[in-house]
Structures are given as structure tokens and as C-alpha cells.
Amino acid sequence: MSLHIFIIWKNARYMTDKILEDIKKQFELLEVYEVHWSTEFFSDNMSRFYGVKLPPGKAYSKANQHEFGPFLLCILEDKNPKYNYVETPNGEELLVNINTYDAKQTYREWTGGGNNVHSSNTEEETEHDLVLLLGKNLKDVRNNLSEFWNEQIKKIDYDLIGFNGWKNLKQLFYVLNATTNYIVLRNFEEFPDTYTFENHEDIDILTNEFPQIEFIVNKQKPSNERPYVNIGDQKVLFDFREPGDGYYDETWSNDILNCKVLSSGGFYVPNTEDYFYSLLYHMLIHKGKLLDDYTERLWLLASKLKIHDVVKKTFSNYHDLKIILDRYQYFIILKFQIL
Structure with a gap:
């Protein structure tokens, strides 16, 4: 079993129902959040979330692409993950869960191409994404997940953890x-x-x-x-x-x-x-x-x-x-x- 996330950015929200239905067919959907980032820190959040994967100088344009709007965070479990290497558009060999990787490519096609849908490729990436988005590591997230999604979208209204500094070391x-x-x-x-x-x-x-x-x-x-x-x-x-x-x-x-x-x-x-x-x-x-x-x-x-x-x-x-x-x-x- 492998825990993963999908993010449906604002520009892909019009396909939410279709994407969620497909996720439920292929995986075990456990939780869905609607995340609101502040306009002030949206671009910084994008830069910190993607890090070196975001080309230099592209943070603002990518933030514009998603119109500074609320997005959906979907947490799911793949009970039969299949890991293999794929070649990314920049020629990099990347280890991914083929199931979630292929689903992401499908959802991107449904929403007009580009990066309107994000997914984690491995559990390590899932942990990276969740701790920044929710402030909880993989173990703590798992301990608070239900066995299945109750069809209710939870709303959270805060930026990436550490957006304005850290409480303590x-x-x-x-x-x-x-x-x-x-x-x-x-x-x-x-x-x-x-x-x-x-x-x-x-x-x-x-x-x-x-x-x-x-x-x-x-x-x-x-x-x-x-x-x-x-x-x-x-x-x-x-x-x-x-x-x-x-x-x-x-x-x-x-x-x-x-x-x-x-x-x-x-x-x-x-x-x-x-x-x-x-x-x-x-x-x-x-x-x-x-x-x-x-x-x-x-x-x-x-x-x-x-x-x-x-x-x-x-x-x-x-x-x-x-x-x-x-x-x-x-x-x-x-x-x-x-x-």
C-alpha cells in the first residue's frame, strides 16, 4: 500500500467531479481538502512547494497560471502500487508509482494540458507535500485518516508551514x-x-x-x-x-x-x-x-x-x-x- 496526493489547481476545478470519480475507481480516496492560500504569499508558497523543480523566475508566472485561487488536496491510498522508472520531459529518469503517474497524465489531458493537476510520485514525495501543506508528516497524517472519504470537503485557510517564519527550532x-x-x-x-x-x-x-x-x-x-x-x-x-x-x-x-x-x-x-x-x-x-x-x-x-x-x-x-x-x-x- 502507498499513500499519495493529488492537487487539483483552480484552473482544473471545473473537472473536479470527473477527476474525483476516477480517483475513487482506481484508488481508495481518504480525504479531500479545499486549501486557501493568501494572495500575498501565494507565489512564495508555490516556490517553496516545488523548490528546485520550479525553474528560476517562474514562481510568479506559475502562481498566475493558477489564478491565486483555492485548490483541492486529495489524499488517497493505492493498495497495489507499481513502481518503475519513467523518462520526464527534460530527459530525467524518475522512479514513480506508475498508477498515480498515469492518472495524473490523464487528468492533465482532461484539463487542457500543462500542470493543472499535481500528484506525488512516491511516498517520500507524499510526505514532503503533506508536511508543507498540512504541517504533519506521513505518520501523523496516517494516524488521523478515516478508512474512506465521507464525501465532505474540508476547508483550510493557511499558507505553507513556515511561510512567515517558524514557531521554534x-x-x-x-x-x-x-x-x-x-x-x-x-x-x-x-x-x-x-x-x-x-x-x-x-x-x-x-x-x-x-x-x-x-x-x-x-x-x-x-x-x-x-x-x-x-x-x-x-x-x-x-x-x-x-x-x-x-x-x-x-x-x-x-x-x-x-x-x-x-x-x-x-x-x-x-x-x-x-x-x-x-x-x-x-x-x-x-x-x-x-x-x-x-x-x-x-x-x-x-x-x-x-x-x-x-x-x-x-x-x-x-x-x-x-x-x-x-x-x-x-x-x-x-x-x-x-x-
Whole structure:
């Protein structure tokens, strides 16, 4: 079984009855919402919803295409999904549920072509879409769905979650968990309840979904100050890094992401080994000097890892720490050569 959504944008609403009837024939229709976005944020909502899938400069025109009007969100279950790869118009090979993908193409033909009907191709995309539209991840949506649609269209009147900033860091991480592959690299020990930046001014994120993640967090980019994200009453700085940008070794960066763990605070972080060595690298290579708060944290991590021949005074000697880092980097090179 696979959960999916269809969106019937305003310009396709005249075919609502026919589309809903066909959905009910092919799938199990579970819920239908009429969603009202504000005119003020409609274009921003479209940009954030589609992200990198929306060509640069096209947000306003696509918003115009759908006339800033209310649209229908249909949640359904496919009891016999069939996944396969299809070639998109731009030549990309895309894994999709053929059942919902073909239905979308049919509904687009019924409504004059173009993108008047949207559907999720996979459950991952379903979760992405639902958490932005309803503020609930796939698990929480499932827990509140009925067994079948009661023929009543529920009306909701709000923009995408985070449209005007985030209530707190916990809310932002809840959405990131459902939409992107990421980790918080460091300085996360007090997250999400406390995020003060006395010694470190930004939140460092590693992701292989850049710049998509910037759309999700609703990063603001004013011309007269550094880009930021509104969280509570603060303008919080984020530093996004991705494999291949030269910040860390590309293969190592991907491995750190692949080995991520969910913290007790509800957000993703490196495992203990990756945290130790990525923080050590950051201090020695990026900062180029010993920092008291980092050396203390590294000693605690080293104690957990039981690293051979490492004692507390080791963390007051740059040369000794560089030897430890070099030794690990050599191990990483051998590890990935073998793999």
C-alpha cells in the first residue's frame, strides 16, 4: 500500500467531479481538502512547494497560471502500487508509482494540458507535500485518516508551514525530517530547546539536497544583511554545506550523511565517530587553532569512542591532534578504496 496526493489547481476545478470519480475507481480516496492560500504569499508558497523543480523566475508566472485561487488536496491510498522508472520531459529518469503517474497524465489531458493537476510520485514525495501543506508528516497524517472519504470537503485557510517564519527550532526540524536529507554538524547539544549563539553564530547543516533545503526553511536573503531564517523572534543564521563543495572530502561527506542518527532532540546528527572527526577537522583545518569549547567536547567524545593513546592533555596539543586526524583520514582513504 502507498499513500499519495493529488492537487487539483483552480484552473482544473471545473473537472473536479470527473477527476474525483476516477480517483475513487482506481484508488481508495481518504480525504479531500479545499486549501486557501493568501494572495500575498501565494507565489512564495508555490516556490517553496516545488523548490528546485520550479525553474528560476517562474514562481510568479506559475502562481498566475493558477489564478491565486483555492485548490483541492486529495489524499488517497493505492493498495497495489507499481513502481518503475519513467523518462520526464527534460530527459530525467524518475522512479514513480506508475498508477498515480498515469492518472495524473490523464487528468492533465482532461484539463487542457500543462500542470493543472499535481500528484506525488512516491511516498517520500507524499510526505514532503503533506508536511508543507498540512504541517504533519506521513505518520501523523496516517494516524488521523478515516478508512474512506465521507464525501465532505474540508476547508483550510493557511499558507505553507513556515511561510512567515517558524514557531521554534523543533517545528523546523520536524519539517526537515520529512522533506530533506540533512544533519546538524555541530554545536547542537542544547537543541532544540535552546539555540543561543554566544561563541558560534550559525547553525551548520550538511545536506545533499541543496538548494532544495533553502526553499524548505524559507531562507530570507535581504540585500543589506546576511541571509537568515526567522525562528521565533530571532533571525537565525544557517550555513548549508553539501558533498563536493570542498568543505569536507566529498566521499566522506556522503558517508557521514548515510550514517546519520536521530538525536534525542528529534533532529539528525552525525554518529559519535563522525561527530568527533568532523569536529576535529573543523577546529584544526577550518579554524586553524585550538578552541576551548571544542577541545572539551572532543575529549568527551574521545572518551566514548575509547580512542587508543588519547588522554585529556592530548587536546591541548595541536600537533598531537593533527596526527590523530591524519591517521583517521588515511583510514578513510583505505576504507573507501576497499569499498
